[in-house]
Amino acid sequence: MSVRIFVPADTAAVAMGADEIALAIELGARESGIPVEIVRNGSRGHIAIEPLVEVETAVGRVGYGPVTLADVPGLIAAGLFTAGPHAKRIGRPEETAFLRRQTRFTFSRCGLTDPLSLDDYRNHGGFAGFERALRLTPSEIIDEIDRSGLRGCGGAGFPAGLKWRTVLDADGPRKYIVCNADEGDSGTFADRMLLEGDPFTLIEGMLIAALAVGASEGFIYVRSEYPHAVQAIRRAIEIARSSGLLGETAGGRTRPFDIEVRVGAGAYVCGEETALLESLEGRRGQVRAKPPLPAHSGLWGRPTLVNNVLTFAAAPFILAEGGGAYASVGYGRSRGTMPFQLAGDIKFGGLFETPFGLSLEELIDSIGSGAATGRPIRAVQVGGPLGAYFPRSLFGTPLDYEAFAALEGLIGHGGVVVFNDTVDLLQQARFAMEFCAVESCGKCTPCRIGSTRGIELLDRIAAGARNAENIDLLSDLCDTMKVGSLCALGGLTPYPVLSALTHFAEDFSATRESGSTS
Amino acid sequence: MPSSAKPWDAIRAQDIIASHAGYQGALLPLLQAIQIEFACVPEQVVPLVAKALNLSRAEIHGVLTFYPDFKRSAPVGPVIRLCVAEACQARGGRQVQARLEAVLGCKIDGSVNSMGVALEAVYCLGLCASGPAAIVDGKLAARLEGVRLERLIERISA
Numbered sequence: 001m002s003v004r005i006f007v008p009a010d011t012a013a014v015a016m017g018a019d020e021i022a023l024a025i026e027l028g029a030r031e032s033g034i035p036v037e038i039v040r041n042g043s044r045g046h047i048a049i050e051p052l053v054e055v056e057t058a059v060g061r062v063g064y065g066p067v068t069l070a071d072v073p074g075l076i077a078a079g080l081f082t083a084g085p086h087a088k089r090i091g092r093p094e095e096t097a098f099l100r101r102q103t104r105f106t107f108s109r110c111g112l113t114d115p116l117s118l119d120d121y122r123n124h125g126g127f128a129g130f131e132r133a134l135r136l137t138p139s140e141i142i143d144e145i146d147r148s149g150l151r152g153c154g155g156a157g158f159p160a161g162l163k164w165r166t167v168l169d170a171d172g173p174r175k176y177i178v179c180n181a182d183e184g185d186s187g188t189f190a191d192r193m194l195l196e197g198d199p200f201t202l203i204e205g206m207l208i209a210a211l212a213v214g215a216s217e218g219f220i221y222v223r224s225e226y227p228h229a230v231q232a233i234r235r236a237i238e239i240a241r242s243s244g245l246l247g248e249t250a251g252g253r254t255r256p257f258d259i260e261v262r263v264g265a266g267a268y269v270c271g272e273e274t275a276l277l278e279s280l281e282g283r284r285g286q287v288r289a290k291p292p293l294p295a296h297s298g299l300w301g302r303p304t305l306v307n308n309v310l311t312f313a314a315a316p317f318i319l320a321e322g323g324g325a326y327a328s329v330g331y332g333r334s335r336g337t338m339p340f341q342l343a344g345d346i347k348f349g350g351l352f353e354t355p356f357g358l359s360l361e362e363l364i365d366s367i368g369s370g371a372a373t374g375r376p377i378r379a380v381q382v383g384g385p386l387g388a389y390f391p392r393s394l395f396g397t398p399l400d401y402e403a404f405a406a407l408e409g410l411i412g413h414g415g416v417v418v419f420n421d422t423v424d425l426l427q428q429a430r431f432a433m434e435f436c437a438v439e440s441c442g443k444c445t446p447c448r449i450g451s452t453r454g455i456e457l458l459d460r461i462a463a464g465a466r467n468a469e470n471i472d473l474l475s476d477l478c479d480t481m482k483v484g485s486l487c488a489l490g491g492l493t494p495y496p497v498l499s500a501l502t503h504f505a506e507d508f509s510a511t512r513e514s515g516s517t518s
Numbered sequence: 519m520p521s522s523a524k525p526w527d528a529i530r531a532q533d534i535i536a537s538h539a540g541y542q543g544a545l546l547p548l549l550q551a552i553q554i555e556f557a558c559v560p561e562q563v564v565p566l567v568a569k570a571l572n573l574s575r576a577e578i579h580g581v582l583t584f585y586p587d588f589k590r591s592a593p594v595g596p597v598i599r600l601c602v603a604e605a606c607q608a609r610g611g612r613q614v615q616a617r618l619e620a621v622l623g624c625k626i627d628g629s630v631n632s633m634g635v636a637l638e639a640v641y642c643l644g645l646c647a648s649g650p651a652a653i654v655d656g657k658l659a660a661r662l663e664g665v666r667l668e669r670l671i672e673r674i675s676a
């Protein structure tokens with residue numbers, strides 16, 4: 001029997017040389033005359049130890065990481081294939097604090113299985129949710145989603161069941177489901193990890209949703225910055241199609257259902273659902289006014305269900321285990337788990353799926369173990385480029401939609417970006433305005449022009465010119481952007497700007513030490 | 519990639535157009551396929567696409583200018599796409615940018631230096647826990663600090 005070795009094909013591992021490492025291990029095994037099977041799994045999400053090479057033994061998988069190409073000969077000499085001792089041997093990965101402390105509902109398989117093996121998927125509980133859904137009526141499926149309390153993971157946290165029911169109730173012979181995999185928020189990579197590491201979970205989630213709302217066609221819109229994810233989900237779809245799970249027979253349903261992958265073209269605003277639909281239809285990604293809601297009139301005017309990757313991917317667990325099991329964990333009105341993404345200057349970063357309610361402090365100081373640089377942590381931005389910056393005094397805030405909204409912030413897609421004490425919050429506020437100016441779709445003046453005015457004001461404040469007056473102007477500008485913008489790009493860019501101004505006022509004072517950069 | 523980019527070929531372009539014309543919402547996938555073939559969307563293709571999809575040329579230009587991915591001319595040399603977004607900033611991305619701009623002698627606005635190397639900004643590559651991150655001629659690079667950054671600089675300034 002050959003030895004099974006796992007070398008992730010996840011982008012984060014590949015960017016650190018995982019492809020070359022896999023090849024070197026294969027060659028090394030051949031030279032040593034040891035038959036090996038190399039599995040290109042997804043990432044377990046503990047990025048500090050990527051590339052994580054694992055070897056299967058009688059007592060479970062043993063990991064080595066972070067492995068470099070130069071480590072490979074030494075690893076093989078140390079007895080990699082029999083899980084021999086080595087400085088980079090970390091034991092069983094699931095026993096590391098970072099992984100042990102997680103509650104994995106959505107990411108239960110990611111990193112464990114071969115992402116493109118349907119057998120592996122089934123052996124790890126895959127399709128149990130879909131099989132149950134096949135025995136339920138559409139309305140009963142949605143009851144289960146309602147019971148789970150699942151809220152959209154793309155940013156807005158809208159109740160998923162309510163949206164599904166709106167699409168179910170919409171009239172029309174033809175309905176679409178659209179998976180939003182545009183994941184443009186800095187500090188987020190959970191969609192990417194799932195697409196690369198466990199794509200069948202997304203396919204199963206979309207199959208369940210299609211049954212529930214009565215859709216015959218699905219699209220997945222993936223950003224072009226994710227070429228590996230595009231390739232992985234396309235392959236998984238082909239495999240699902242050739243085994244009858246997609247296509248005319250669609251896993252034993254009476255109605256056909258198929259999925260097509262479309263790739264974005266570098267515009268952040270295409271993550272906004274109506275801009276995404278415009279883009280799918282082949283136009284500029286400009287935001288549409290609502291109403292009509294996409295649920296009533298979306299893609300090509302048909303009722304359309306738009307959800308984030310993680311929202312669809314939560315459905316298999318909910319159907320298999322019951323909405324109650326999902327809702328049994330969480331905090332307040334934020335039920336279930338959220339795959340948070342810990343990034344920036346953090347020692348142990350990566351994907352951390354946990355029930356809502358954990359505090360920022362626990363996530364950063366305890367789980368993340370502080371800054372990678374060892375410097376004091378000064379600020380954390382939660383929820384991507386439209387999310388607020390929080391100072392240490394607010395790190396006790398529980399990760400919960402309502403708690404963050406009350407502080408003029410957001411959970412968004414679950415990105416948590418950690419900054420050390422060298423950060424200049426004025427420069428971060430400027431960056432927020434700059435990002436808005438670059439990515440604006442151009443429809444609303446406060447967003448398109450206001451963001452450029454914001455950059456100018458911040459530059460003047462940085463130069464120490466009439467600070468009090470310019471800060472007032474900046475606050476007014478933010479108010480105008482909040483009320484005068486059609487979508488959250490213009491409407492929420494004030495969050496990072498105002499939070500920087502409120503919580504880090506010293507960086508905006510006339511006596512600021514200029515020139516400090518992160 | 520400049521090395522694999524093919525010169526303009528009207529017959530090849532027509533083939534690509536024909537194989538996409540049946541799609542719903544064909545314009546983006548079609549322009550992307552053209553760009554994969556020619557490393558850019560050549561001006562000559564615009565009227566052909568307009569005819570095939572029954573769109574005006576203005577509509578196509580509108581789409582080409584809206585999406586940053588579309589290039590109007592093929593890159594002449596290596597392209598470095600450095601992530602300039604927040605999580606990479608928090609890991610020293612601004613210093614990496616300054617370093618690359620100094621070494622290459624060009625700004626991060628897509629401009630090309632005297633050796634034909636282009637430096638472009640990209641907003642997040644999903645490598646936010648292992649930044650600073652970049653794509654160098656199609657190949658991903660993470661943890662661009664210390665030796666890893668120096669090696670990259672050696673490679674691109676060689």
Ligand SMILES: Cc1cc2nc3c(=O)[nH]c(=O)nc-3n(C[C@H](O)[C@H](O)[C@H](O)COP(=O)(O)O)c2cc1C
Pocket residue numbers: 151152153154155156157158180181182183184185268269270271272273274306307308309311312487488489
């Ligand atoms: C500027 C902007 C960018 C967005 N980007 C994304 C994105 O990349 N992915 C995503 O799922 N939702 C994104 N959204 C939210 C979507 O508009 C929409 O709410 C979401 O796809 C709905 O799915 P959900 O209910 O499952 O969250 C964005 C919104 C705005 C305003």
Ligand code: SF4
Pocket residue numbers: 269287439440441442443444445447448485486487488489490491
């Ligand atoms: S707020 Fe900005 S991005 Fe949103 S619709 Fe208006 S102009 Fe477009």
Ligand code: FES
Pocket residue numbers: 186187188601602603604605606607641642643644645646649651
């Ligand atoms: S912010 Fe740089 S890769 Fe995500």
